[in-house]
Amino acid sequence: MSTETRPRAGFDLDRPWQLHPQVSVRPERFGALLYHFGTRRLSFLKSPALLAVVSSLGDAPSARQACRSAGVTEADLPAYAAALATLAGSQMIRERVSS
Amino acid sequence: MTRPLALVEQFQYGLDAPICLTWELTYACNLSCVHCLSSSGRRDPRELTAAECRAVIDELERMQVFYVNIGGGEPTVRADFWDLVDYATAHHVGVKFSTNGVKITPEIARRLAASDYVDVQISLDGATEQVNDAVRGPGSYATALRAMRHLAGAGFRGFKISVVVTRHNVGQLDDFKAIADRFGAQLRLTRLRPSGRGADVWDELHPTAGQQRQLYDWLVACGEQVLTGDSFFHLAAYGEALPGLNLCGAGRVVCLIDPVGDVYACPFAIHDSFLAGNVRGPGGFAAVWRESELFAGLRRPQAGGVCHSCSAYDSCRGGCMAAKFFTGLPLDGPDPECVKGHGARALAAVAGAPAPRPSGDHSHRSNRPRPVPVSIGPRPPAGPGPSPDRPGLPPDRACDQSPLAGFRPG
Amino acid sequence: MSEMTADIAEATDHPAAEPELAAADLLVEEVSIDGMCGVY
Numbered sequence: 001m002s003t004e005t006r007p008r009a010g011f012d013l014d015r016p017w018q019l020h021p022q023v024s025v026r027p028e029r030f031g032a033l034l035y036h037f038g039t040r041r042l043s044f045l046k047s048p049a050l051l052a053v054v055s056s057l058g059d060a061p062s063a064r065q066a067c068r069s070a071g072v073t074e075a076d077l078p079a080y081a082a083a084l085a086t087l088a089g090s091q092m093i094r095e096r097v098s099s
Numbered sequence: 100m101t102r103p104l105a106l107v108e109q110f111q112y113g114l115d116a117p118i119c120l121t122w123e124l125t126y127a128c129n130l131s132c133v134h135c136l137s138s139s140g141r142r143d144p145r146e147l148t149a150a151e152c153r154a155v156i157d158e159l160e161r162m163q164v165f166y167v168n169i170g171g172g173e174p175t176v177r178a179d180f181w182d183l184v185d186y187a188t189a190h191h192v193g194v195k196f197s198t199n200g201v202k203i204t205p206e207i208a209r210r211l212a213a214s215d216y217v218d219v220q221i222s223l224d225g226a227t228e229q230v231n232d233a234v235r236g237p238g239s240y241a242t243a244l245r246a247m248r249h250l251a252g253a254g255f256r257g258f259k260i261s262v263v264v265t266r267h268n269v270g271q272l273d274d275f276k277a278i279a280d281r282f283g284a285q286l287r288l289t290r291l292r293p294s295g296r297g298a299d300v301w302d303e304l305h306p307t308a309g310q311q312r313q314l315y316d317w318l319v320a321c322g323e324q325v326l327t328g329d330s331f332f333h334l335a336a337y338g339e340a341l342p343g344l345n346l347c348g349a350g351r352v353v354c355l356i357d358p359v360g361d362v363y364a365c366p367f368a369i370h371d372s373f374l375a376g377n378v379r380g381p382g383g384f385a386a387v388w389r390e391s392e393l394f395a396g397l398r399r400p401q402a403g404g405v406c407h408s409c410s411a412y413d414s415c416r417g418g419c420m421a422a423k424f425f426t427g428l429p430l431d432g433p434d435p436e437c438v439k440g441h442g443a444r445a446l447a448a449v450a451g452a453p454a455p456r457p458s459g460d461h462s463h464r465s466n467r468p469r470p471v472p473v474s475i476g477p478r479p480p481a482g483p484g485p486s487p488d489r490p491g492l493p494p495d496r497a498c499d500q501s502p503l504a505g506f507r508p509g
Numbered sequence: 510m511s512e513m514t515a516d517i518a519e520a521t522d523h524p525a526a527e528p529e530l531a532a533a534d535l536l537v538e539e540v541s542i543d544g545m546c547g548v549y
Contacts, residue, residue: 047103
């Protein structure tokens with residue numbers, strides 16, 4: 001796995017993000033289920049750490065910070081960035097308008 | 100970072116709640132479709148009351164079940180149906196209901212179009228009146244199309260048109276798509292199982308091997324545009340899997356709650372062998388989902404039996420439990436429609452042996468096509484006591500023909 | 510279960526996924542709510 005933490009094309013780790021308001025989060029043993037009531041799509045988060053990241057996005061100044069607080073190592077950051085990019089692509093998460 | 104498990108492996112530990120489930124609200128129905136998976140027609144007098152239904156919804160909310168598919172019978176014939184739908188959505192449980200369209204008036208269609216959390220699924224089994232009505236009865240095509248017109252007219256985009264694929268409609272797939280496109284709806288194709296009354300017509304109605312391949316190729320070409328409810332996961336053995344989890348969800352991620360509160364592994368397996376419990380028990384639905392022996396067994400890794408050595412096993416997972424059960428095949432062997440032909444051989448081997456019969460038969464008596472067995476001697480008195488069809492359960496009290504006779508919303 | 514099976518299970522949920530999304534598939538799988546067998 002690459003040691004660089006350059007964000008994936010299209011996903012900015014250094015922006016503030018949030019869960020989409022129409023998404024319901026259900027923690028599970030393996031991580032979590034996310035259901036979007038608008039798109040009717042289901043996402044399986046396959047790590048409890050990813051759940052922690054997603055849950056804290058709304059309060060963190062950036063996605064990168066949310067990952068750090070959840071204990072994601074630099075080595076693992078690209079995989080988490082890619083996961084967040086997938087979630088953004090399906091509208092499970094969206095950029096937060098900073099106030 | 101350790102590699103996360105694939106979903107098929109995750110589910111072996113079970114989930115604390117279903118992801119979604121089917122809830123048959125009533126066995127009453129204005130139709131008598133020949134292949135009805137729940138053998139519906141006459142209301143069961145032991146139906147859950149409205150209060151009991153609300154209690155179930157409260158549980159589903161606590162468990163965070165994301166959505167329920169409300170069916171039956173014809174769920175809209177319950178007088179309290181619309182109230183229950185509103186109650187569910189107010190309690191954060193999404194609803195899709197399956198209907199033959201009989202109650203979808205323009206007014207109802209407008210109300211439905213205004214709700215974000217209610218989806219509608221209209222059943223249709225022929226792209227033409229002739230093909231459809233042969234299975235669903237005279238007038239059913241007209242009823243369905245009228246409901247679709249009303250929904251489209253009310254601005255309801257993306258409602259579902261759900262088709263059970265049979266030998267006689269598999270040649271109409273493009274026409275079904277055209278109907279869906281015409282009404283701004285989404286087409287859904289599902290698998291015919293030998294369940295309920297389907298047991299009696301499966302031999303004549305299920306697609307041939309050649310038609311099955313045709314269906315698969317068509318679905319692959321449609322991609323995510325056409326839904327399937329993951330009901331063709333056994334076709335993954337052809338090669339590329341269709342969209343979906345591609346595994347049997349029964350007792351693992353989904354289940355059925357029937358009109359009298361019985362909880363089954365899935366709506367295609369209404370039989371005592373797949374009965375996990377009843378929501379009227381002390382722990383309600385949650386206790387059944389979490390503690391039933393039946394579900395615990397389904398959540399243990401399945402060995403695969405004789406299918407295990409087949410190169411396609413990892414794709415098809417041995418196919419559909421209900422399809423095997425109701426054709427008299429062993430559960431640890433091939434699906435009757437196994438694409439490699441193993442199922443056809445297995446069926447030939449059990450030909451002549453009686454297959455399990457569905458538990459309970461709520462069919463309208465006058466339409467029941469099966470011959471009634473003749474017995475000599477006085478009929479047993481009505482009242483508590485086992486019924487020969489369903490050992491251990493009390494017999495139905497005599498019902499009027501009308502599904503609504505004596506019904507009082509609770 | 511074998512590595513290969515895990516690959517199949519992941520790959521089949523994203524038939525159109527490009528290679529660079531393979532890493533995301535490790536942590537996230539997405540499916541339609543209609544993608545669960547046993548709900549008619």
